[in-house]
Every structure is written in C-alpha cells, then in structure tokens.
C-alpha cells in the first residue's frame with residue numbers, strides 16, 4: 499500500500515497521498531515487531547534445513563525492516579529517495595514472504611504433521627502379540643505409514659508415529675497413565691482417542707482401531723476420523 503501511495507504521490511503530488519504512504523510505512527514497521535516474535539517462536543522448534551532457511555527468512559525480513567525505517571527517516575527531506583528505499587524494502591519483504599511460504603508448503607513447518615488421510619480401513623496384521631511389551635511403545639509399518647503400538651495390560655493402542663506437532667517419533671516417547679509423551683517437545687496425547695493432553699501440539703494424534711486375532715495384533719483406520 500505504501501508503494502501504491504508513493505507512486506500516486508509521484509503522479510499527483512498531493513499531500514494526502516504522501517500522508518497515506520507514510521502512515522502505511524509506520525503501520526508496517528509496527529507490525530514487523532509482532533511478526534518477529536511469532537517467527538522466533540516458530541523457528542525455535544525447527545532443526546536442520548528448515549532452521550537454516552528460517553535464518554535467511556529472518557535476515558531478509560530484517561533487511562526489509564531496516565530499509566523501511568531508513569525510508570521513514572528520509573520521507574520529510576528526500577521523498578524521491580525515500581520512495582526508492584521503500585521499494586528496495588518491498589523487494590526484501592517479498593523474498594522473505596517467498597521463503598516463509600516455502601517453509602510452510604515445502605518444508606511443512608507449522609502445519610499438522612499427522613495427516614490422517616490414505617490410511618487403510620481394512621484390518622492389517624502387524625505383529626505377534628507376544629512381541630509387545632507392556633508399556634513399551636513399538637514402531638510398526640502400516641503400508642507406507644509408520645505407526646506406534648502400545649500395550650497396556652490387556653488393551654492395545656495404536657497411533658500414527660509422527661507427532662502432530664513437528665513429526666517427532668512417538669515410538670521413542672514415554673508411556674504413562676494412558677498417555678504417550680513425544681520425546682521432542684513434550685506434547686502428550688491420550689492413548690485411547692489421541693486428544694492433546696499437553697501442548698505444544700494443538701491437534702489430536704490420529705488413532706487406529708485394534709484387535710487381537712489368532713495371537714496377532716491387527717489394526718485398521720477408523721472409517722471416519724476419530725474425534
């Protein structure tokens with residue numbers, strides 16, 4: 499919007515266009531502080547390549563912020579230069595936005611990592627019941643997806659392996675009190691319905707129906723997504 503009003507001012511030289519452009523820049527700078535706080539919170543949960551991309555994303559946004567602040571300082575005395583600096587800031591913020599989009603859509607950061615689609619609804623034989631130790635999570639393959647199976651007394655629970663928060667391995671987590679805790683950031687899910695008992699996960703972990711048939715544990719996805 500600042501760019502549009504700056505261009506308008508370059509054409510009509512009306513004071514209102516200049517005020518509007520300056521106001522947009524001020525609002526953008528104020529919004530950047532809030533965006534940085536949420537970005538740092540998201541970034542603190544990333545590892546490896548997404549973490550490195552996050553640093554580049556932050557650097558381009560910081561450069562954009564610096565350019566917009568410089569533009570604001572120049573606006574009263576050197577408006578044409580301020581407009582150019584502002585457009586340079588727009589270029590940097592566009593780069594930052596493209597990287598931010600890639601982090602979400604390409605690197606699946608900040609999204610639900612436990613998609614419950616394409617799960618088999620027919621009973622699938624997994625492993626002999628005797629191999630399941632009480633209270634010890636066991637990782638198993640269900641077609642192309644990994645799941646975690648837990649035996650507690652006579653009940654067998656099965657959940658998707660990758661934690662809904664950021665894909666942490668639930669089979670390496672701890673089982674306690676009818677719940678399983680992710681080893682990465684401590685999200686705790688109820689074993690019986692996958693509901694979130696403690697964050698940072700915000701969506702339930704998909705669960706499976708289980709049964710024991712001829713000494714083997716069998717699982718299948720619920721016909722509808724579990725509540």
Ligand code: FES
Nearest residue numbers: 661664666680683
């Ligand atoms: S991956 Fe973050 S709590 Fe599981």
